[in-house]
Amino acid sequence: MDLAVEFAEHACRSTYADLPPATVEATKAFILDTVGAAIAGSSAAGIEAGLAHVREAGGTAQATLLVFGERFPATAAALVNGAMAQARDFDPVYEPGVLLPYGPIFAAALAAAERADASGKALIHAVALGTDLTCRVGRALVSGLGWSRTATLGAFGAALAAGLLFGLGRERMVSALGLALSQSSGNIQTVIDGSLAKRYQGGFTAAAGVLAAMLAERGITGPTNVFEGRCGFFALYESGRYRREFATEALGSRYEGVAASVKPYPCSREHHGALAAALELHAGGVRASDIESATVTLPPxxxxxxxxxxxxxxxxxxxxxxxxxxxxVAVALARGALILEDFEPAALGNAEVNALAERIEIEQDRAVSDAKTLVPQSVVVTLRGGGTRRRTTVAMPGSPQMPLTAGQLEAKFRSCAARSARPVSPENILRSIQQLETCDHIRNLTLYA
Structure with a gap:
């Protein structure tokens, strides 16, 4: 039996009541973090172009854009909301799978929930199961990156979440996953080249999941052997290398999506350990003017x-x-903090940061053989007065091993709200998500003002 069939059968048997209370609370916390990232993303470069596109295309008003409040077809809303959620690289990350599941999956689920006039409980359930699927498959993979797993695997979680909200049965849910395979794509070259396509891959993924579920709902069939077929996902995308037991272990009793991390810094997760180390050095008294040179060491x-x-x-x-x-690292050493404003065009010409960055070398830790791990990370500074200072991070900040406090999570959300393209009420949004399970109609949810 293909994994797709197992996931579909489990999802179609599952109900909100099956979710442990801790999973419900964690899922709401990750939804809040994702909404915050999307609010901040609403003012990011490239989003206005996406808005212009969906406005020009128009269509049936099925789902609402975060921040802007305009209604569009569900796939269009998922596209823009998914892009906003990933535009600042500030949405939750699942490190064992090297992917960011919540941005695209929540965007798909929110659009589907509005189209289906679903409840808050149904939305929580769909997000919990969609992220569980994507994270489980990501954890089962063994190779490094080339494909963007946020995009390739996010499509399956987005399709499952949307399919649940549309009430798909087992066979049509399998078809939705098969139709997601037909659209599964996305690459890391977008990151390497620093292009705006990186943020839109999250939107493409969300829209693909919604479209897959909508077509399956209307009877379009997809392949059944989605993951383990001769030309299925594992064979084509991962050269047949995966650990099946990691995808199925404790299915239905453990929800892997809640093992995600919250990003404390608005940038790529891959170097957050080095940023934490640099911030420790700054807190210990090291200043940019003291530094002759610095070396950052990262796993492959x-x-x-x-x-x-x-x-x-x-x-x-x-x-x-x-x-x-x-x-x-230059920003962290120079300023002792990393905030959203540090990743705006106006900040990139800062003379102190740029002068320090000229003296920073980045090295690969070739002693690390794990193709997926992000730790350890270290920063060593050589001081102008002589001597060196070193800090090493062995657990990523914001991870389950080093979680952010409730106060830090709320402060992050409020900092995101302050970067909104339009005024929003942080209090209203916080209250809406904290009470999400009491909402009878997602269409009435206060996430837009």
Whole structure:
């Protein structure tokens, strides 16, 4: 039996009442974090172009855009909301799978829930099961990155979540997953080149999931052997290398999506350990003017995406700043903090940060053989007065091993709300999500003002 059939059968048997209370609360917390990321993303570069596109295309008003409050077809709303959720690279991340599941899956689920006039409980259930699928399959993979697993695997979770909200039965749910396979795509070159396509891959994925479920609802069939077929996902995308037991272990009793991490810094997760180390050095008294040079050491997986220097002659775009360990560490050492404003065009010309970045080297830790791990990460500074200072991070900040406090989570949300393209009420949105399970109609949810 293909994994797709197992996931579909489990999802169609499952109800909101089956979710442990801790899973419900964690899912709401990740939804809040994702909504915050999308609110901040509403003012990011490239989003206005997506808005212009869906406005020009028009169509049946089925689902609402976060922040803007306009209604469009469900696939169009999922596209823009998914892009906004990932535009600042500030949405939750699942490190064992090296992916960001909540941005695309929540965007798909929200659009589907509005189209179906579903309840808050149904939305929570759909997000919990959609992220569980995507994270389980991501955890089962063993290779490094090339494909963007946020995109390739997110499509399956988005389709499952939307399918649940549309009330699909087992056979049509399998078809929805098969139709997601037909659309599964997305690559890491978008990150390497610092392009705006990176944020839109989250939107493409959300829209693909909604479309897959809508077509399956109308009887369009997809392949059954989605993951393990001769030309299924594992064979084509992962050269047949995966650990099946990681995808099915404790299915129905453990929800893997709640093992995700909340990002404390608005940039690529791959170098957050180095940022934490640099911030520790700053807190310990090290200042940019004290530093002769610095070396950042990253595991191979992190180095492949974030091992970018920030030097004269390099293309200095916001996208490159987000994925550059050189830039992020320079900001952390110079300022002792990393905030959303550090990743705006106006910040990229800061003389102190750029001068320090010229003195930072990024190295790959070749002693690390795990193709997926992001730790350890270290920063070593050589001081102008002599001597060195070193800090090493062995657990990523914001992870289940080093979780953010409730106060830090709320402060992050409010900082995101302050970057909204239009005024929003943080209090209304916080209250709506905290009480999400009491909402009878998602269409009435206060997420837009």
């Amino acid at each position: 997986n992190a180095f492949a995406l974030s091992g970018k220097p920030w030097r004269r002659g390099e293309l200095k775009t916001v996208g490159n700043a987000i994925s550059s360990a050189g830039y992020g």
